[in-house]
Amino acid sequence: xxxxxxxxxxxxxxxxxxxxxxxxxxxxxxxxxxxxxxxxxxxxxxxxxxxxxxxxxxxxxxxxxxxxxxxxxxxxxxxxxxxxxxxxxxxxxxxxxxxxxxxxxxxxxxxxxxxxxxxx
Amino acid sequence: xxxxxxxxxxxxxxxxxxxxxxxxxxxxxxxxxxxxxxxxxxxxxxxxxxxxxxxxxxxxxxxxxxxxxxxxxxxxxxxxxxxxxxxxxxxxxxxxxxxxxxxxxxxxxxxxxxxxxxxxxxxxxxxxxxxxxxxxxxxxxxxxxxxxxxxxxxxxxxxxxxxxxxxxxxxxxxxxxxxxxxxxxxxxxxxxxxxxxxxxxxxxxxxxxxxxxxxxxxxxxxxxxxxxxxxxxxxxxxxxxxxxxxxxxxxxxxxxxxxxxxxxxxxxxxxxxxxxxxxxxxxxxxxxxxxxxxxxxxxxxxxxxxxxxxxxxxxxxxxxxxxxxxxxxxxxxxxxxx
Numbered sequence: 001x002x003x004x005x006x007x008x009x010x011x012x013x014x015x016x017x018x019x020x021x022x023x024x025x026x027x028x029x030x031x032x033x034x035x036x037x038x039x040x041x042x043x044x045x046x047x048x049x050x051x052x053x054x055x056x057x058x059x060x061x062x063x064x065x066x067x068x069x070x071x072x073x074x075x076x077x078x079x080x081x082x083x084x085x086x087x088x089x090x091x092x093x094x095x096x097x098x099x100x101x102x103x104x105x106x107x108x109x110x111x112x113x114x115x116x117x118x119x120x
Numbered sequence: 121x122x123x124x125x126x127x128x129x130x131x132x133x134x135x136x137x138x139x140x141x142x143x144x145x146x147x148x149x150x151x152x153x154x155x156x157x158x159x160x161x162x163x164x165x166x167x168x169x170x171x172x173x174x175x176x177x178x179x180x181x182x183x184x185x186x187x188x189x190x191x192x193x194x195x196x197x198x199x200x201x202x203x204x205x206x207x208x209x210x211x212x213x214x215x216x217x218x219x220x221x222x223x224x225x226x227x228x229x230x231x232x233x234x235x236x237x238x239x240x241x242x243x244x245x246x247x248x249x250x251x252x253x254x255x256x257x258x259x260x261x262x263x264x265x266x267x268x269x270x271x272x273x274x275x276x277x278x279x280x281x282x283x284x285x286x287x288x289x290x291x292x293x294x295x296x297x298x299x300x301x302x303x304x305x306x307x308x309x310x311x312x313x314x315x316x317x318x319x320x321x322x323x324x325x326x327x328x329x330x331x332x333x334x335x336x337x338x339x340x341x342x343x344x345x346x347x348x349x350x351x352x353x354x355x356x357x358x359x360x361x362x363x364x365x366x367x368x369x370x371x372x373x374x375x376x377x378x379x380x381x382x383x384x385x386x387x388x389x390x391x392x393x394x395x396x397x398x399x400x401x402x403x404x405x406x407x408x409x410x411x412x413x414x415x416x417x418x419x420x421x422x423x424x425x426x427x428x429x430x431x432x433x434x435x436x437x438x439x440x441x442x443x444x445x446x447x448x449x450x451x452x453x454x455x456x457x458x
Contacts, residue, residue, distance in 0.1 A: 041157035041164075041182075079250075082363065087341040094343040097163045104156065104163060115348045116167070116314050117321045119356040119393055120336020120363075 034108045035071045035089070037064060041102070047071065049107070060101040071105055072096065153178050159185045160194070160294050162318030166301060169312040177308045181301040181315065188300050192217050195240060195288045202287050206240070210280040219274055224400060225292055229269065231419060232408040236379040240286035241266040246384065248375045252366025264382040291376075295357050295403025298322045302355075302399070319358045322399055323351045330445075337450060338362040338390040338430055346450040347428070349395065349442065357402035359410040360391030360430075378411055385411050390432050392416075395442070396425035417458060 037045040061077035073083040078100035086096035092111035097104040153174030168174040194200040201218040205211035241263040271285035294317040302322040315322040334345030361374035373384040394405040409416035426439040
């Protein structure tokens with residue numbers, strides 16, 4: 001009975017498996033740690049929340065702050081302050097939107113068990 | 121022959137496994153195509169899952185949403201047919217888009233006499249877009265007369281307004297725009313997508329697959345949800361008094377008006393979510409039930425829609441047909457099925 005795998009087969013398989021694994025390992029780090037600030041719907045800044053220092057930036061009258069790896073809208077010139085009311089964003093998919101100033105902050109990706117969208 | 125097969129099969133199997141590895145790594149990297157913009161005074165997001173040229177398709181959907189808002193539905197953008205009708209009291213609708221839309225909406229408002237397409241006088245008198253004010257009772261009576269649906273007439277392509285009436289699609293527009301964006305994706309052969317326009321969510325799927333959609337916690341921040349619903353295909357709209365309101369002397373006045381009395385709705389309900397097969401319909405029904413109260417559930421069920429009502433005491437009423445799809449995520453709420 002001939003062996004199922006020859007030595008050559010095994011080498012090919014090992015190389016293929018290793019390259020597959022390598023691709024998996026080198027893919028961009030898992031989402032959910034990246035905050036995206038958008039202005040007029042266009043990406044303005046991307047922040048890696050795991051590595052960032054505390055900061056504060058102002059875009060179109062919206063003050064966005066990051067403290068202890070949590071991002072939030074600190075203040076805004078808009079009348080309704082709905083964006084400020086969104087509070088600290090901690091989970092993927094959460095966002096704070098300022099419609100009057102056309103600025104949004106979102107934690108990218110979709111965490112395990114979190115919904116794709118929210119109606120309300 | 122058999123020998124060759126025996127030799128090739130294991131290698132082929134391995135290649136398939138590796139292929140899956142590589143594909144999943146690649147897929148994670150690209151993810152769904154998402155585009156964000158602002159339409160109807162709200163944030164619009166279009167997310168397309170899988171398929172080719174998804175970026176372009178999301179852009180087309182957003183362009184169509186913008187076109188519909190700025191040339192037909194908006195009562196604040198000077199290029200729109202609705203705005204021009206309000207300015208001049210009459211409008212000749214050459215392509216018939218506004219005419220057919222008014223007819224569609226009128227069929228809906230005919231089902232609920234406390235609703236009107238001419239609600240703009242209320243919004244102006246109560247300064248809902250600004251600081252908020254309480255008009256005198258004479259002024260309120262005036263607005264009720266202005267909001268009477270008999271002040272709107274459509275003959276052929278001619279639309280006209282009388283007695284100071286002003287057209288506004290505040291209660292429908294976002295749902296309609298959401299539906300239009302989803303339709304635009306369907307026309308481009310998109311199989312799976314989610315569109316949001318403000319609080320209205322459209323879910324498109326051609327397979328059995330479902331997406332979970334959160335229901336906003338009316339007592340929490342804007343990203344906070346108290347429950348989720350699994351939706352395969354359809355639209356979800358929510359109307360409530362927790363986001364747009366003003367307060368005077370400790371009383372809260374919300375932005376939704378009862379067309380029969382001209383007063384902001386006072387209710388033990390804080391939010392109504394409706395799930396159904398059309399965006400205009402879901403938006404209409406969520407507003408109608410918010411005005412009608414619990415009794416409005418029957419109207420929704422008659423129209424083949426499902427409802428989630430949240431009361432101020434955190435009790436929740438859901439349609440029986442939602443039982444298997446609804447998942448409570450916050451233990452402060454109690455759920456009953458109707």
